[in-house]
Amino acid sequence: MLRNREIQYLLFAMCSISLLSAAAAAFFSLGAAVLVFISSVLLIGCNLIFTSWRYREIEKLSGYLRQISSGNYSLDVRDNHEGELSILKNDIYKVTLMLTEHGSLLQQDKIQLTDAISDISHQLKTPLTSMIMMADLLGDGELPAAKRTEFTSNIRIQLERIEWLISSLLKISKIDAGTVLFKKDRIWVEKLIQKALEPVLIPMDIKEQTVSIQGESNVSFLGDLNWTAEAVINILKNCVEHTGEGGVIAITFEENALFTEIRIADNGKGIAKEDLPYIFKRFYKGKNASEGSIGIGLAMAHSIITSQNGNIEVKSEQEKGTQFCIKFYK
Known part of the structure; x- marks a missing residue:
């Protein structure tokens, strides 16, 4: 502590003031000079003790920060007392928690990246x-x-x-x-459905499937037409693929004060109950998946919809069909 140049300057200033005060008091009486001198020594001593304590606390914080930099986030430095050191300790603890969360997220990202590359x-x-x-x-x-x-x-x-x-x-x-900038255009759901149906009309015709569309022409929501059509196409492809010859695909849509809802249902073979929680997971293929299925279409549809303040759910019963419910919230 005493090697600190600032402390040396402070001690020199306090000693100088004390000596000058004692010399000035000596002009009045010797007792006053002694009293001023003793008071000055006590004040300087208290200041040194307090400064020494602060140095020890700062040294503890330095050691804590060194442990954080080495990857140890388990220490708790929180302090419920008043004072600037207590505030500093609590702020450091908050930063430690944030670093812990970031480290956990980075680890998860590494695992996901490894799994994605493997898949x-x-x-x-x-x-x-x-x-x-x-x-x-x-x-x-x-x-x-x-x-x-x-x-x-x-x-x-x-x-x-x-x-x-x-x-x-x-x-x-x-x-x-997050590099995709989704547009916020007014999308008419009727136009969206027509655009999404175009790529699957030939496969539906080959399997002699029919499609029914029900909804008001003024139903709409804010979003990106091309990206949303990409999501709906993948859902329709899934329905066509898992619906047999002569099957029916029903599309209904409506709008209320909270959201715009699109329902796409088929009367195909359905999805096994144990597969339902995982169908939006990348590269996941359920029991009823076709031989050429990759397991990425529904995952992409999920990513596109949720990135536009939307939500997608699925209900299914084996041999009775599957229903996808898409909601775009306002």
């Missing part, structure tokens, strides 16, 4: 292995023309699947990173 590698490995085998077979000059055409068609299908997977992952990554 992506797994999803790409299967079609790539298949294409490598078919490419080797295509190199055989004696391969029949029919097989050559079949292998070429299969390679094209696998490439389209990889392209869709990478495109979907890029979209989800942008949403997660």
